[in-house]
Amino acid sequence: MGDHDLSLPKYTSQSKSAAAQLMARLLPVTYVVVGLLCAWEGIKALWSINDNTLPHLSSIVSFFGSRSQGGRGPLLVYQMLVNALATFGVAFGGFVIGGMLGFLLALIFTQSKLLERGLMPYVVGSQTVPILAIAPMVVVGLGQMGSPDWLAKAFIAAYLTFFPVTIGMLRGLRAASSEALALMHSYAASPVQIFLKLRLPASLPYLFTALKVAATASVIGAIVAELPAGSSMGIGVVILNAAQYYNSRPEALYAAVLIAGCVGLVFYGIVAAAERLIVRERRIEA
Amino acid sequence: MMTATSPIIVLNQVNKTYYVGKNQINALHDVSLSIAPGEFISLIGPSGCGKSTLMRLIGDLEQPSSGTLLVKEKTPSKARQDRDYGIVFQAPVLYEWRSVRKNVELPLEIMGYSPAQRHERATEMLKLVGLGDFGDSYPWQLSGGMQQRVSIARALAFSPSILMMDEPFGALDEITRERMQAELLRIWSDADSKTTVIFVTHSIPEAVFLSDRVVVMSPRPGRIERIVDIDLPRPRDFTTRELPRFFELVTEVREGLREHS
Numbered sequence A: 001m002g003d004h005d006l007s008l009p010k011y012t013s014q015s016k017s018a019a020a021q022l023m024a025r026l027l028p029v030t031y032v033v034v035g036l037l038c039a040w041e042g043i044k045a046l047w048s049i050n051d052n053t054l055p056h057l058s059s060i061v062s063f064f065g066s067r068s069q070g071g072r073g074p075l076l077v078y079q080m081l082v083n084a085l086a087t088f089g090v091a092f093g094g095f096v097i098g099g100m101l102g103f104l105l106a107l108i109f110t111q112s113k114l115l116e117r118g119l120m121p122y123v124v125g126s127q128t129v130p131i132l133a134i135a136p137m138v139v140v141g142l143g144q145m146g147s148p149d150w151l152a153k154a155f156i157a158a159y160l161t162f163f164p165v166t167i168g169m170l171r172g173l174r175a176a177s178s179e180a181l182a183l184m185h186s187y188a189a190s191p192v193q194i195f196l197k198l199r200l201p202a203s204l205p206y207l208f209t210a211l212k213v214a215a216t217a218s219v220i221g222a223i224v225a226e227l228p229a230g231s232s233m234g235i236g237v238v239i240l241n242a243a244q245y246y247n248s249r250p251e252a253l254y255a256a257v258l259i260a261g262c263v264g265l266v267f268y269g270i271v272a273a274a275e276r277l278i279v280r281e282r283r284i285e286a
Numbered sequence B: 001m002m003t004a005t006s007p008i009i010v011l012n013q014v015n016k017t018y019y020v021g022k023n024q025i026n027a028l029h030d031v032s033l034s035i036a037p038g039e040f041i042s043l044i045g046p047s048g049c050g051k052s053t054l055m056r057l058i059g060d061l062e063q064p065s066s067g068t069l070l071v072k073e074k075t076p077s078k079a080r081q082d083r084d085y086g087i088v089f090q091a092p093v094l095y096e097w098r099s100v101r102k103n104v105e106l107p108l109e110i111m112g113y114s115p116a117q118r119h120e121r122a123t124e125m126l127k128l129v130g131l132g133d134f135g136d137s138y139p140w141q142l143s144g145g146m147q148q149r150v151s152i153a154r155a156l157a158f159s160p161s162i163l164m165m166d167e168p169f170g171a172l173d174e175i176t177r178e179r180m181q182a183e184l185l186r187i188w189s190d191a192d193s194k195t196t197v198i199f200v201t202h203s204i205p206e207a208v209f210l211s212d213r214v215v216v217m218s219p220r221p222g223r224i225e226r227i228v229d230i231d232l233p234r235p236r237d238f239t240t241r242e243l244p245r246f247f248e249l250v251t252e253v254r255e256g257l258r259e260h261s
Helices: A010-015 A018-046 A057-065 A076-111 A113-126 A131-144 A149-173 A178-186 A191-226 A235-244 A250-278 B051-058 B076-081 B100-110 B115-128 B144-156 B174-190 B204-210 B244-258
Strands: B009-020 B023-035 B040-044 B066-071 B085-088 B162-166 B196-201 B213-218 B223-229
Touching: A018 A057, A057 A076, A057 A250, A076 A113, A076 A149, A076 A191, A076 A235, A076 A250, A113 A149, A131 A149, A131 A191, A149 A191, A178 A191, A178 B085, A191 A235, A191 A250, A191 B100, A235 A250, B009 B051, B023 B051, B023 B223, B040 B051, B040 B204, B051 B066, B051 B162, B051 B196, B051 B213, B066 B076, B085 B144, B100 B115, B100 B144, B115 B144, B144 B174, B174 B204, B196 B204, B204 B244, B213 B244, B223 B244
Parallel strands: B040 B196, B040 B213, B085 B162, B162 B196
Antiparallel strands: B009 B023, B009 B066, B213 B223
16 A cells, blocks of 8 residues: 555646636637738738738727728727627527537437438438538528527528538437446446446547537628628628728738638637636646 | 355356357357356466356356356346446446545445435445555546456445455556455455456466465467366465465466466
């Protein structure tokens, strides 16, 4: 007895303050951002690229700070954030619908090899169809059937999100080792107990990896869904408008792309935070 | 060791055949064996001799191709339903999302013990394996030897009448291994009811040190070569390994392994 002293890896995190930890996380990101900004202006200066092709960073920033309607309307950055929020709402709706659908499909596939063989080609095939072509059909079609505008768009986001969740969850539900299953067998555990106490928790790391992919994909899906005529809100609409005036005001499109990227990042961050909260006690595999 | 008490496990002419493509592999050939209640029995032999298969047949993890196999006068399947088996594998197979305590409580949760019963029992078992202070740790925070102790505590938590161990110390270093062997004997004698142990190993000294009987097996087809009675006195400790009789028995088992090889 009394063998093996425990070297709990916890002590490293306890010795640093929360602020220092945050700094350690933010510093590399800051370096990269500063580096990118320098590269942007550097390339522009070195090859003397004109402002229509690559606007100054300052003009993108000042675009955010300018007001719409000839200076009398709200700040453009505010307007863009409102649109971003609309897109985020659609993306989140699609994420939830697609996530549940993906989970359900994975569950069905683990129960029936026959259904997996029969349906999997269509699941994969669905992702090879250009989403840009399907978006108007679904959005307009569902709209005519009386579905609320956001729901029709969320279906497009769901179309992109169910796939990674299906694949990830399928892998996750099969992640339990044969010995872990043999243990359950020896306890004479019921199928429901095996699912709840072994297969489901064992699948979580795979599920969250899939959800992180799905989070960013759902934002793309939402933006594509906003492109068909008739939409009035969303980053997709902002991008469409900015693209029309690209020749005279290129910074508008860059600003819209920047905001769209931020929506994806925020969504990813939320899922990553949820992951840390739920699977925190596990060893993070190097 | 065979006494007047009726055996807890009886194998009669048990065969196990696998098919790999068109090839027929005789994993076990006409195996007959009786194990007494409370007996510590080791299965030893080279890879492919069917020692793990034999254990898995008894534990209802696989089905025999022919022959009869009774556990407490029931089929292995019935014995499993009655929760007669505790199993320890070579890998600890702890659930990484559960604390040490929660891992020990796992079988109790499945078998419907109340939270209070679970807590009491897990505390008792962790103390038994010398990990009383580690209930709130997570498996990855423990050494390999400690993880295997948790695995033993979990297997014994619901007081199964048969403990099956498949090379449980195979992944440990020699020093930890010998310590764990002594620990296992202490746990086995301290446990509330006398548990029958079936211990699969490929270490001769380990089998001799632990067992009442060592079943020596040989491969192609997997069969029982001979059974060596280990008449070393109990309780056994590190001095047991230094007895002349210990070396004689090690030699006897080794000779058994050499036959037909």
